[in-house]
Amino acid sequence: MTLHKPSQPASGPAEESRAPGRAADEAQEGATGVLVLGDGSVFWGQGVGAEGSAVGELCFNTSMTGYQEILTDPSYAGQIITFTFPHIGNVGVNDEDVETVTPAARGCVLRCPISEPSNWRAAESLERWLDLRGLVGIAGVDTRRITRLIRDGGAPNAVVAHSKAGRFDLEALTAQAQGWPGLEGMDLAKTVSRTQTMTWDGGLWSLGQGYATQGDAWCHVVAVDYGVKHNILRSLAAIGARVTVVPATATAEEILALKPDGVFLSNGPGDPAATGVYAVPTIQGIVASGVPTFGICLGHQMLALSLGAATRKMERGHRGANHPVKDLQTGKVEITSQNHGFVVDEASLPPIAEVTHVSLFDGTNEGFRLTDKPVxxxxxHPEASPGPEDSHYLFHRFADLIRQTMGKRS
Structure with a gap:
């Protein structure tokens, strides 16, 4: 076992090396954090958050704001997030800007050290927030270099480690990164989903008033929780829906027994094909029932699987709040918020699935509708947390489908 103990403070962005077994005097001086990739690449920096180590897939997010929403997005389960925006933590954290109670991300990689918060809404520093939630991070790293590495070579396995004493077993960390199986084939929805059925009654946030409370509901929506973000549930409540949230493992019979006017298939982490083993039969039963159905992200991918289509792992994924998407039905271009590492193979969609949205970054599928069902x-992510609100109309499109179907039943 080779231990490394730097002795002097590091300055500037960390340098990369590719010799995990080298002598201690060659280690980055003063480093208390290290990022180790599966190929043996090592990035030194300053540890932030909790001490310890975390293994996962290394990805990058290009959003300039909303780091707290990103870190609490359940879809980041199994991932270490590299933030391309350099100033992360400068506005602190609070109890309102969270998308789940317990973060599922493995850790984070930052360019600049976390500064003291400067914002009237800040309740505490990001540094303390990370520590209290057991999230390991590293700052002072050349995040542009890491982003290029992921862009050119795909998302690698990695370990991020933090030791205040500056002692790291690089050989063991490299082996840990190399031995991690990766997201392909992983069902992570069960790890972030609620285990009990519950009612959600919170609405959208507004300045000076906080989150609204649920008013009179005109419809009932059942949301299947594969890792649902809070702001999605708030957006459903804001269209006037009484929202019931059910676990990822709920069956079609259990969902339809709740007599929903609409069913929502949520976002979530992991491989859609793995989660689809139990989710696809449920989705097929819901679609066959004729109940209006709306899916986002993982829900979108598994809806495609339920139709006999295929999904595939992307090399680097889409993660950020600046992704242009064209709505083929209106011709409008929307700037969207995205977080996904798998994508629907558009060529595998059946004829009844009409493509409605396409990415203007790489031409991948961003949406479809069924021509014979209200689906x-x-x-x-139209809930825009974080990100632009260009796609928020999709919740109202869902509401319109529900109204039309309710009208046919009356």
Whole structure:
């Protein structure tokens, strides 16, 4: 076992090396954090958050704001997030800007050290927030270099480690990164989903008033929780829906017994094909029932699987709040928020699935609707937390489908 103990403070962005077994005097001086990739690449920096180590897939997010929403997005289960925006933590954290109670991300990689918060809404520093939630991070790293590495070579396995004493077993960390199986084939929805059925009654946030409370509901929506973000549930409540949240493992019979006017298939982490083993039969039963159905992200991917289509792992994924998507039905281009590492193979969609949205970055599928059922889905995140609100109309499109179907029943 080779231990490394730097002795002097590091300055500037960390340098990369590719010799995990080298002598201690060659280690980055003063480093208390290290990022080790599966190929043996090593990035030194300053540890932030909790001490310890975490292994996962290394990805990058290009959002300039909303780091707290990103870190609490359940879809980041199994991932270490590299933030391309350099100033992360400068506005602190609070109890309102969270998307789940317990973060599922493995850790984070930052360019600049976390500064003291400067914002009237800040309740505490990001540094303390990370520590209290057991999230390991590293700052002072050349995040542009890491982003290029992921862009050119795909998302690698990695370990991020933090030791205040500056002692690291690089050989063991490299072996840990190399031995991690990766997200392909992983069902992570069960790890972040609620285990009990519950009612959600919170609405959208507004300045000076906080989150609204649920008013009179005109419809009932059942949301299947594969890792649902809070702001999605708030957006459903804001269209006037009484929202019931059910676990990822709920069956079609259990969901339909709740007599929903609409069913929502949520976002979530992991491989859609793995989660689809139990989710696809449920989705097929819901679609066959004729209940209006709306899917986002993982829900979109598994809806495609339920139709006999295929999904595939992307090399680097889409993660950020600046992704242009074209709505083929209106011709409008929306700037969207995205977080996904798998994508629907558009060529595998059946004829009854009409493509409605496409990415203007790489041409991948961003949405479809069924021509014979009140069912549609999108790959991006219209709840805009964080991100632009260009796609928020999709919740109202869902509401319109519900009204039309309720009208036919009356």
């Amino acid at each position: 549609f889905s999108v790959q991006h």
